[in-house]
Amino acid sequence: MPWNNLSRRKRQVLEGAFWSHGSSRQGLATSLGFSRSKANGLVSELVEQGLIEESGHRPSTGGRRPEALRLHRDLGLVAGVDLGATSLDIALLKPDMSVVGRHAEAADVREGPAVVLSRVRACLKELMRQHRAEGRLLAIGMGVPGPVNFGIGQLVAPPLMPGWDSFSIRDYMRDIAPAPCYVDNDVNLMALGVLWRQRRQHRNFLVVKVGTGIGCGVICNGELYRGQTGSAGDIGHICVDENGPQCTCGSRGCVEAMAAAPAIARMGTEAATSGESPFLADWLSRNGTLTAEAVGAASRAGDAAADRIIARAGGLIGQMLASVVNFFNPSHVFIGGGVASLGPLFFAAIRQRVHQRSPALSIRHLEIASLPFVGDTGLIGAGVLAVREALRDGEVYP
Amino acid sequence: MPWNNLSRRKRQVLEGAFWSHGSSRQGLATSLGFSRSKANGLVSELVEQGLIEESGHRPSTGGRRPEALRLHRDLGLVAGVDLGATSLDIALLKPDMSVVGRHAEAADVREGPAVVLSRVRACLKELMRQHRAEGRLLAIGMGVPGPVNFGIGQLVAPPLMPGWDSFSIRDYMRDIAPAPCYVDNDVNLMALGVLWRQRRQHRNFLVVKVGTGIGCGVICNGELYRGQTGSAGDIGHICVDENGPQCTCGSRGCVEAMAAAPAIARMGTEAATSGESPFLADWLSRNGTLTAEAVGAASRAGDAAADRIIARAGGLIGQMLASVVNFFNPSHVFIGGGVASLGPLFFAAIRQRVHQRSPALSIRHLEIASLPFVGDTGLIGAGVLAVREALRDGEVYP
Incomplete structure (x- = not known):
């Protein structure tokens, strides 16, 4: 590693520059709790060593144009x-x-x-x-x-x-x-x-992925939190219905068994075969199988049964998230994964259930939104x- | 403050000495990531300034008797x-x-x-x-x-x-x-x-208090975690039964409404008046009212109805804790508060439900125990x- 024989403080500066990508020396000093002159000195040495570079792209707030610091591109x-x-x-x-x-x-x-x-x-x-x-x-x-x-x-x-x-x-x-x-x-x-990407601006938030399974990444005090044995965020097997269907894990009524992509596809197939949804019946006869995406397409085409399926899945996920929000009090819950593309109805159902089931204080500043910077x-x-x-x-x- | 004009590093040493109460210079250096000589120097200065004191009570592991460091008693x-x-x-x-x-x-x-x-x-x-x-x-x-x-x-x-x-x-x-x-x-x-009291030995754990209400303190990465708006650990209003009784918060089936002290007293009163529990009926007629403690006393006296009430309350709390454990993956859940004195049956019911409802990885090293150091x-x-x-x-x- 190019930074192998560096002091602890210089490594802290390198990590600070990496996370804040584009901050000034002053900003870096503040975030690291160093004095301005100490930070200046360390940055200058790291620039000389070719580990940090300065570029002039940061907009000035008046006075001398502040330099934007980042790890050196040629590292x-x-x-x-x-x-x-x-x-x-x-x-x-x-x-x-x-x-x-x-x-x-x-x-x-x-x-x-x-x-x-x-x-x-x-x-x-x-x-x-x-x-x-x-x-x-x-x-x-x-x-x-x-x-x-x-x-x-x-x-x-x-x-x-x-x-x-x-x-x-x-x-x-x-x-x-x-x-x-x-x-x-x-x-x-x-x-x-x-x-x-958010330069550690938000410090307590969740990233939830809803696809074949349901999982969650936990950011706590600006750091990824993995839990005692690495299974923090394992929210797919939180129970939302004591009498629900059996899950692959052996328990009953896990949110993953009732609201992830396979469950949505299953509900769609039921709506198709019961005659409840002509759109999905048509899709099924043309493709031989139904996916969660098909349910999304049906909803966009105005199919009421598909809307009900999406609202049900969103409601169950919201019910699970309400428990998590009560406990963790995050500022944001970002939702991604294939199922998140089901759209606004899905998010509305999630938000409604979370708001129904959480005390005022824990949702006062809570945002539930689709994952930013998807790509x-x-x-x-x-x-x-x-x-x-x-x-x-x-x-x-x- | 006696430490008002201290450098950041000296403050870190003071805080390190406070948390590790009784550690050696070497231990302090390790925990703070300082070199041994740096830590030695800082400690010596702080001892001279009367902010840290050394006492000889730490057992030696051979060689020179290590000094135990702590904040000075006369601070x-x-x-x-x-x-x-x-x-x-x-x-x-x-x-x-x-x-x-x-x-x-x-x-x-x-x-x-x-x-x-x-x-x-x-x-x-x-x-x-x-x-x-x-x-x-x-x-x-x-x-x-x-x-x-x-x-x-x-x-x-x-x-x-x-x-x-x-x-x-x-x-x-x-x-x-x-x-x-x-x-x-x-x-x-x-x-x-x-x-x-545990000298930060456990870094990810929960302290749950079950009394009139149900609340939780969250220790995450060795620090108290308060959440984005201070309501982290607000687990009393996690839903355990969609069709449960109305809670003071307006929602239905909150664990606090169904398993905290007032709910246990209410279930006890029902068992007394229905004739299901002669012990509790007797207690009620003598005292005019029933508390959770009375249900505990009935259980200790071998009353089967009281046992069922305690198992039910423990099961509901375990159901709520299973969601929290799935999400947070703590090493320990310590349970205190008046209701915790209901005893082993209560804890057994909690443990059983958590183990039923949590994936293997998240409970592999989980301990659910009564609050240590109660007083x-x-x-x-x-x-x-x-x-x-x-x-x-x-x-x-x-």
Whole structure:
């Protein structure tokens, strides 16, 4: 690492510059609790060492044009890997999180770590070759669709990923590149991506992903919170109906079993076959199967049954979120994932239920909104993880 | 404040010594991320300035006997005030949280801030006179049974405390003593008390109080977490039954309405009048009214109806806690408050429901136990708040 023999304070300045990307020396000094002269001195040395650079893009508030500080573009590159249940996205990023190159392809995590990670390896090597990144890779950040024991970089009993339990992705990836690999849950990385893009402006918020499953990334006091054993934000199995249907986890009435994409598709199929929704019946006969997207399309076409399904799913998710909001009192709940594209009706149902079920104080300033910066937030989050952990670790690689 | 013109680093050492009470220089250096020589130097200066003292009570692990560091006993005193719905406890504490003097009396917060706080004022003055504390009081910490906007020291729409809404306790208390007053929710202070007594050993845990209401203090990454608007841990109004009875908050089926002390008393009264419980019927006829304690006594006497009531209340609380545990993944849930004294059956019901409803990963290392260090934890927490905030603020008072 280029920052290997730096003092603790200089590392703090580097991390401060990374998070605030574009702040002034004064801003950096304030956020780090350093005196202005101390911060000035440290920044000057880091600029001289080629670790921080100044650019003049920050708008002035009068007087001398303030410089905008960031990690130096030539420090090296990081790789962000976003592994979904059915997709693989890889990006090479500069230290300012701008994308140098990227690659996307279909993947199936059920094929197991050997198959999937050899694709990750091949694609990453090819990307590095194309962009002449060999020898410049600082670290790899990877998001996976399951619970991760972050300290050891292993998945723990991931329901969507049979064969990956206790597999050490981190150790496997050591072979690919002489750079440390950090692995985390995909929703945690979405939360980290939002935190970075907002320059840590919001300090207590949730990023909820509603797709095949339901998960949540928790930002607490401006930091990603993983919980005692790495399962914080595991909200998919919160019960919303004691007598609800059985979930894959063995319990009854989990919100994931009743309101995630498969449940919405199931309700849509019922509406199609019962004759309640001509639109969905038509869709089903043409396609042989129904998805949550089809229910969204039906709703947009004015189908009342689809509207009811969406309102029901949103209401159940809102009921679960009300418990979480009562407990955690966040400023924002950002909702992403495929199901979030069902639109305003879905969000209205969520908001209504949360407001119904939460004391005045905890929702006084609460915003429930769709995920900002949708594109690449997972990949950016993976890049942020790579930079942040590498800066803190200072792990030495040959 | 004796530490008013100290550098940031020295303040960090002071706070480190306060939290680790009795750690060695080496331990302090490690916990603060300082080099050993840096920590040594800072400690020596602080010892010379009379802010830190060394005592020889720490057991040696061989070699030179390590000194145990703590804030100097003669730094001054802090006051801890624990205001309950029906009680007032005040203590004068040394910086090592040992109690110099204390006072307890009945109080009724419904009489409003003017009446209650004038008692606080009178009792505190009397305590200070008895212990010759005038001129030595560094800060006051106060716990109150309602939601607090911590930044401004005001209660916000407290359901048990009509007349206190938006009343600035902090401003009122400025008159009493030339020391800053910090106000927080009582359960938050219990959590802070546990955190201090455990020397921050556990970093992610909950302290749940079940009494007239149900509340929770949240420790996250070794710090008290208050949420965006101060209402974090407000778990009493989490819904456990969509069709449950109406709560004072207006919603239906809140856990507080169904499983706190008044609900247990109500279920006990029903069991008494229905003839289901001869023990409780007898109690009711002798006392004219039933409390949660009576249900506990009936259970200890082998009354089956009382057992069912306790199991039901515990099950409902466990159902609510399962949602919280899923989301927060704490290492411990400590349960205190009057209802916690219902005993092992109550805890068994809670544990069973949490384990039923939580994924394996989130409960792998979870402990649900009664509150450790029961006595004075609220008062100690108030003292900890006073020292911690005063150290960080460095607010200057004449």
